[in-house]
Structures are given as structure tokens and as C-alpha cells.
Amino acid sequence: MADTLIKVDLSQSAYENDMIHNRWHPDIPMVAWVKPGDDFIVECFDWTGGQIKNDDSAADVRDVDLSQVHFLSGPIGVHGAEPGDLLVVELLDIGAFPQQQWGFNGFFSKQNGGGFLTDHFPQAQKSIWDFEGVYTKSRHVPGVRFAGLIHPGLIGCLPSQDLLNTWNAREAELIATDPTRVPGLANPPYAPTAHMGRLAGDARDKAAAEGARTVPPREHGGNCDIKDLSRGSKVYFPVYVKGGGLSLGDLHFSQGDGEITFCGAIEMAGWVHMKVEIIKDGVAKYGIRNPIFKPSPITPTYNDYLIFEGISVDEAGKQHYLDVHVAYRQACLNAIEYLTKFGYSRAQAYAILGTAPVQGHISGVVDVPNACATLFLPTEIFDFDIRPNAKGPTKFLSGDIDIPLAPDL
Numbered sequence: 097m098a099d100t101l102i103k104v105d106l107s108q109s110a111y112e113n114d115m116i117h118n119r120w121h122p123d124i125p126m127v128a129w130v131k132p133g134d135d136f137i138v139e140c141f142d143w144t145g146g147q148i149k150n151d152d153s154a155a156d157v158r159d160v161d162l163s164q165v166h167f168l169s170g171p172i173g174v175h176g177a178e179p180g181d182l183l184v185v186e187l188l189d190i191g192a193f194p195q196q197q198w199g200f201n202g203f204f205s206k207q208n209g210g211g212f213l214t215d216h217f218p219q220a221q222k223s224i225w226d227f228e229g230v231y232t233k234s235r236h237v238p239g240v241r242f243a244g245l246i247h248p249g250l251i252g253c254l255p256s257q258d259l260l261n262t263w264n265a266r267e268a269e270l271i272a273t274d275p276t277r278v279p280g281l282a283n284p285p286y287a288p289t290a291h292m293g294r295l296a297g298d299a300r301d302k303a304a305a306e307g308a309r310t311v312p313p314r315e316h317g318g319n320c321d322i323k324d325l326s327r328g329s330k331v332y333f334p335v336y337v338k339g340g341g342l343s344l345g346d347l348h349f350s351q352g353d354g355e356i357t358f359c360g361a362i363e364m365a366g367w368v369h370m371k372v373e374i375i376k377d378g379v380a381k382y383g384i385r386n387p388i389f390k391p392s393p394i395t396p397t398y399n400d401y402l403i404f405e406g407i408s409v410d411e412a413g414k415q416h417y418l419d420v421h422v423a424y425r426q427a428c429l430n431a432i433e434y435l436t437k438f439g440y441s442r443a444q445a446y447a448i449l450g451t452a453p454v455q456g457h458i459s460g461v462v463d464v465p466n467a468c469a470t471l472f473l474p475t476e477i478f479d480f481d482i483r484p485n486a487k488g489p490t491k492f493l494s495g496d497i498d499i500p501l502a503p504d505l
């Protein structure tokens with residue numbers, strides 16, 4: 097059995113574990129070193145570090161401290177990795193802990209985080225998803241059960257100081273265009289809740305003040321939330337510092353394309369078994385700017401879909417020019433409206449789109465003025481037939497079960 101390089105104790109605060117960090121900074125010390133060809137196991141907290149509980153109240157999602165996230169395991173150094181190399185990471189297997197066979201999905205309050213459809217779902221809501229081997233189902237969303245496409249939402253290497261400075265400068269420039277916006281346009285460095293791993297003293301305080309937040313995906317990968325980065329996939333990461341400094345976390349049991357609910361997929365704590373290799377000078381050899389990856393050879397086989405189209409005309413009827421964000425939102429809203437005809441609440445339908453192996457596609461971006469986005473909803477995940485027919489939809493759900501909601505205080 098491979099060595100477990102990083103262990104987590106779910107009954108302990110992530111801040112007490114010095115093999116965890118929640119900011120990106122080149123000075124965060126490696127917590128372990130491995131050689132090319134080694135395979136090893138890394139344990140991870142859920143992305144909030146245990147702030148969300150398995151209960152029937154969404155108060156914890158409403159009140160979550162988002163400045164604490166994401167709690168990442170690492171960084172792990174790889175002997176021989178130098179800036180300009182590619183770090184090849186094979187995700188051999190991923191799982192939940194035997195003692196914690198559940199995950200959560202939530203919608204953040206518009207006042208605290210928001211999300212893709214926050215204007216339609218402005219208050220905090222939460223559903224709990226129980227795992228049954230490779231399957232999951234929720235007591236808050238009846239009539240649906242599916243196999244998970246398990247993956248780390250967040251994985252990448254430490255940035256160089258130059259790259260970190262670039263991130264902070266360009267994001268500060270964006271924030272300055274509308275500094276009081278709710279939710280914010282981006283998240284600037286924030287020292288009070290920074291966890292800088294094993295960094296200590298003045299160096300720690302300097303790094304905490306400028307460490308990049310972990311929210312967005314960036315050149316190094318980071319919080320990409322790509323559902324297809326599942327067990328069995330192989331990722332090629334640019335290396336920016338000696339040793340690479342690989343960190344990961346934010347494990348998802350399953351997620352729909354776009355992670356539209358933002359809190360997020362089916363979020364879980366768990367472990368990743370992985371193997372590393374190096375391609376010397378791979379960044380220049382292959383012209384890499386952002387990571388590339390090969391997908392898993394084992395994925396849930398849902399072959400039948402109902403596909404919802406959306407165009408770049410918004411809810412108010414306003415025309416937008418080739419805007420795929422607007423178009424995908426319309427595809428999602430169209431799918432939600434459709435699912436309510438079978439007895440789902442709008443919140444339950446939204447949760448299904450955020451958690452199930454839903455595919456999102458950019459179908460057309462040239463036919464001015466409308467972009468066309470499509471949402472592929474697998475029909476086989478439902479206990480009943482959701483396809484249209486001449487008789488019209490049958491209400492399969494009585495509507496007496498819904499997703500807990502916590503009103504803003």
C-alpha cells in the first residue's frame with residue numbers, strides 16, 4: 097500500500113494541521129518530498145474545513161466564512177522538478193473516508209458568496225447527499241440517484257513570485273472597476289484568516305498579506321472545478337518553483353459542468369492516491385500556458401440526454417452579443433423550468449444541475465448576435481421518465497420534501 101503523506105483529522109481544525117494551507121504563495125514550505133515515479137496518498141478536508149454539517153438547516157451555508165477557503169493539502173515537492181518543467185500527475189484513485197460517507201451541496205446567500213443563478217436563488221439553501229458505493233442520493237431531492245464522477249475541484253503547483261504578483265495586480269485592477277459590488281468581482285489577499293502551512297515569523301506575515309486567494313482557476317490550474325478530472329486521469333502542470341509544490345483539495349463526489357451552484361458540487365472530505373513524473377522543459381516543448389490533461393478511462397455511462405438550449409438574450413429580453421455566460425444561464429433556467437413540471441421545486445432542480453453529471457457545451461459562438469449554449473441532462477439518473485410525450489408531464493413528486501432554506505438575517 098502506498099504511503100499516506102498527508103493525514104487529516106476531521107475532528108480537528110484545519111488551522112491546527114501544518115500540512116494544510118489556504119493561500120497560494122511561493123514561500124510556503126514543502127511538507128513532504130517525493131521522487132518521480134513515486135505513488136502516494138494525500139488526505140483532504142472538505143473545501144470549507146468542516147464548516148458545513150450533515151443536518152437539515154442551511155444556516156451554516158448562510159453563515160460560512162468564505163475568507164477561510166480553500167483548505168488545501170500540500171505543498172508536496174518533487175525532487176528534480178524545476179521551473180519550466182511539466183509535473184505529470186496521475187490520479188490513480190479518489191475516495192471518501194469510510195467514517196464520512198456523505199457530502200453537501202448548497203447555494204450561497206447573495207450577501208455572502210452568491211453563485212451563477214444568485215438573482216434567482218438569493219438565499220442560502222443546502223442539500224445533503226449520501227454515498228452508496230459509487231452512487232449518491234439525497235433525502236432533500238427525491239427521485240434521482242446517480243454514479244459519481246469523483247474528482248479534485250482544486251489542484252495545482254505553487255506560483256513563482258512573479259506570477260503571484262501578476263495575479264494580484266490584474267485582479268486588483270478588476271476589483272477597482274466596482275469595489276463595492278456584492279458579491280465582489282474578485283477576492284483580494286486577506287491576511288487575518290490565512291493559513292500559510294509551515295511558514296513562520298515575519299516571512300509568514302509578509303506571505304499572508306500577499307498570498308493569492310484560492311477561489312479562481314489560474315495559469316497553474318488551481319480551482320478549475322473540471323468534473324472530468326476524475327480518477328484515472330493524468331494532468332500536466334507547469335512548474336514555477338523548485339520542486340513544483342503540488343497542492344490539492346476541494347474534493348467533489350460529483351458535479352455538473354459549470355459547478356453552477358458554487359457551494360458547489362457534492363463537496364466532501366476524502367483521499368487521493370496519485371503518482372508523479374516530470375517532463376523536463378515540457379512547458380516550452382509543448383507550448384503549455386495552462387494545464388492539459390487526459391481524462392479517465394472509467395466514467396459513468398449515461399448516454400441518453402435531454403438537451404436544453406440557451407441563447408444570449410437575458411431574462412429581461414435584452415440582447416447580448418455572443419455572451420456564453422448569458423446563454424448558459426438561459427439553458428440552465430430552461431432546464432429548471434422543465435423539471436418543475438414533474439413536481440420538483442426550483443431549488444431541487446437547481447441542485448440536480450449542480451450535482452449530477454450534467455454536461456455543458458458552448459455550441460455556437462459565431463452566429464451574431466446570439467451565442468448558443470447547451471445543457472445535457474442525463475435522463476437515466478431519474479427514477480421516472482422525464483422525456484416529453486404527447487400526454488404531457490406526470491407529477492412524480494408530491495412536493496412535500498424540499499431543500500432547507502435559511503433566510504438572510
Ligand code: ZN
Pocket residue numbers: 143249346347348360361363
Ligand atoms: Zn468544490
